[in-house]
Amino acid sequence: MRSAGRGRAAGPALLGLLLAISVPGSCAVKTGAGVVTCGSVLKLLNTQHRVRLHSHDIKYGSGSGQQSVTGVEASDDANSYWRIRGGSEGGCPRGSPVRCGQAVRLTHVLTGKNLHTHHFPSPLSHNQEVSAFGEDGEGDDLDLWTVRCSGQHWEREAAVRFQHVGTSVFLSVTGEQYGSPIRGQLEVHGMPSANTHNRWKAMEGIFIKPSVEASAGHDEL
Numbered sequence: 001m002r003s004a005g006r007g008r009a010a011g012p013a014l015l016g017l018l019l020a021i022s023v024p025g026s027c028a029v030k031t032g033a034g035v036v037t038c039g040s041v042l043k044l045l046n047t048q049h050r051v052r053l054h055s056h057d058i059k060y061g062s063g064s065g066q067q068s069v070t071g072v073e074a075s076d077d078a079n080s081y082w083r084i085r086g087g088s089e090g091g092c093p094r095g096s097p098v099r100c101g102q103a104v105r106l107t108h109v110l111t112g113k114n115l116h117t118h119h120f121p122s123p124l125s126h127n128q129e130v131s132a133f134g135e136d137g138e139g140d141d142l143d144l145w146t147v148r149c150s151g152q153h154w155e156r157e158a159a160v161r162f163q164h165v166g167t168s169v170f171l172s173v174t175g176e177q178y179g180s181p182i183r184g185q186l187e188v189h190g191m192p193s194a195n196t197h198n199r200w201k202a203m204e205g206i207f208i209k210p211s212v213e214a215s216a217g218h219d220e221l
Helices: 010-021
Strands: 026-029 041-046 051-059 067-072 082-085 103-108 114-121 128-133 145-148 161-164 170-172 189-191 200-208
Antiparallel strands (some): 026 200, 041 082, 051 067, 067 128, 103 114, 114 128, 128 189, 161 170
8 A cells, every 4th residue: 555645634624524514404413314315424334344434545556556445443533424426417416315226426525536446456355446536526437336225215224235337346345454554444345246245324424404405406516
């Protein structure tokens, strides 16, 4: 792994973002019932291995060389926040509930890169590498993930899967652990089949309240 600018002050950057999106019509909560909505900022827990989806300014030393994505046990790490967004053509107005079967982008809050995968082997398990890619929330078509869940909408209490639109793999963790410089963090990768290793649940975050006005064309985050 290659480090790049790890000294950035995560706390002030995160605080600024949370204040910016805490406008009328939003609601700060830790966990609870309700739906996940477009524009929300949240952490995602892998229910099998009890780690949160995480990224940071550390690049893979093999494969694509892009920003690495891992799983961490800590619940209070600011580098585990992701923002729910639509594709480049929209389709995810602020405050609209995320539908089961909808394609979304997951943008890493503190680095502005999107959750991404492609045909490179992951460093430890040699499954499909998952990285963070793009600048200021803009990447490419390989940043799109379909939310796989039961019912009509993504419920915060329910475990869901994320299936990659371009390559069909599922966002997964199977327990492989990194050494230095990110010792103890787990590898996140793509797997071809749905199983217990690719179930995720919404945890801490700021969830935009569902709004009937969202469908009328609010600006997308």
